[in-house]
Amino acid sequence: MVPEPQTRISKRALVVWRITGVITSLFSWIVGGALVTLGVLFDWPVWMIIALIILILIFSYLFTFFFPKLRWKRWRYEVREQEIEIQRGVFIMKRTLIPMVRVQHVDTQQGPLLRKYQLSTVMISTAATVHEIPALEMDEAEELRRSISRLARVADEDV
Amino acid sequence: MSDPKRLHPIAAMINMLRQLKELIVPILFFTVVGSRGNENVFYFIAVGVGLVLVLLTGILSWYRFTYRVEEGELRIEHGLFVRKKRYIPFERIQSLDITEGILQRPFGLVKVKVETAGGSKTENAEAVLTAIRKEEASQIHDFLVSVKNSKRRDEFEEEAVPIQESIIYRLSFGDLLLLASTSGGVGVVISAIVAFFFQFEEIIPYEKVYKEVEHFIANGVIFVSIVVFLGFLLAWVISVLGTMVKYANFTLKKVDQDLIITRGLLEKRQMTIPLKRIQAIRISENVLRQPFGRGSVYIESAGGSALNEEGSKVLVLPLIKKQDIAKTLEPFLEEYPFKSNFHTLPPRALTRYLGRGVVIVIPVAVVISYFFKPWGYVSLLFILASLIWSALKYKDAGWAIDKDFLVLRYRTFVKNTVLMRKEKIQSLTARKSFYQNKKRLATIEAVVKSGHSGSGGRVKDLEDKDVINIYQWYSRDAHH
Known part of the structure; x- marks a missing residue:
């Protein structure tokens, strides 16, 4: 396609996503552990139990290593004079254009995990849609918020 | 028009009726429970007091409610205990929605709903004058038009600009009938299917097949299918009548810079859509109407509050021959490309x-x-x-770019053609899955504002070169 947007999000996002991945896999361990126990108690065929364990391992690997990595690699954005471009997606590559004139307001947002790693998420709202750039360095996010609202104010059109 | 005015007294009655409607359950409960015991006198008193209270508050709040036009504002003051004032500058008014309800009609009254620019999701986005005389409503309307005009024109020019009014479209009786009978959508289909199976019932000799044992059940099946069929038929007839009443006398006019829709048999409604607020035009072709070569046209508008979803997706041409759409709308919605060359899918x-x-x-x-x-x-x-x-x-999916417009065509159950001006598209997204990428295909999605949320179109599996073209057409920074 056309050249990709240039700016990447913070490398620390990877850490945050891995932690989230670990939490997600913990659930799979709990459910999987319960199933394995049941299997041992009720004499399920051995291959079933082994398959189950392999499945859980694959699941954990995907959510803690593979997906965050791929997601981070794909995540790019670019703020230009008249528009913002965002690219993301693990299975499906999505690229979105948001013209500055359509931006209504910009917010930054930060959960506990993001705060710990000094990151924050920027949310760009138009009259009909909301777009998110996750996990930027805090000053970078603040700077982005400021520059978008400056550029958006310059271009003042009716809805 | 600067003296404070009250609504017509009938407004008090309308409000009381509305309150009574809400109270009907508790009142019924009280009367039923009350009539059982010995203390029924007490309950009747309670109900009586309740009724009197409703009556009093109805009259009092009517008495307290005044409106006036002053200094270019519509000023409403109301409130029983707490005095509330709402001043709405005329420039802020998005549209006047004028309705002639059944109760208003005998007195030559109308209900006026004033809609201001959305944004807030509360009912504060609108004010309602429940019952005022028609002339006053039209005075307010004229005043609104003149305020909007004077804003547009040079401020020194004092004389009123003659208002240009032209009728765009009228729904004929034949079309109304077709509209009503095909608008049940799924209902029609279901009753058609039931009717179909019902006929099978007659061809297949169920009763011979199940002669002895199943005789009773077979009768039951026939009986049930008759009942179900009649039920669907009845629902359909009701929906047909409902639609006919709703869309009778449908007229679309252009007055000055607004589109005005009037419709309705028992309750006359008037809706105003400022041309400026139009976000996109959507042509819908229902499967049932396609054989008749007819479709409907909607306007996605930025107006309409959260409470009034109707204001955001407005049906402007309920039923029209496909080839007439361009001819009918082109003179009024200039620039919109009603005939463009569609690119189809590979x-x-x-x-x-x-x-x-x-x-x-x-x-x-x-x-x-x-x-x-x-x-x-x-x-x-x-x-x-x-x-x-x-x-x-x-077959139906496709796209076109015509100067400043993106046209997307896709089918869900109905076939949609959405015409969007570049300026009005809020965001554009191109997407490509792994398998799409292998086949060099991609999906395009454009979002426009519609009321308080988004609407728009998405076409799957376009040639990926085409998606790049659309993407670059929309991009404002020529970086590629």
């Missing part, structure tokens, strides 16, 4: 369309066939239906 997209439909239907059909032999095999017909439907989706 043949290699067809398998993806067919696959997407079948992937859901086949497992379902297989399961049904397996568990409900032999009749379950009928469900295999769904696969055929899904293939036909997917092929239709493929």
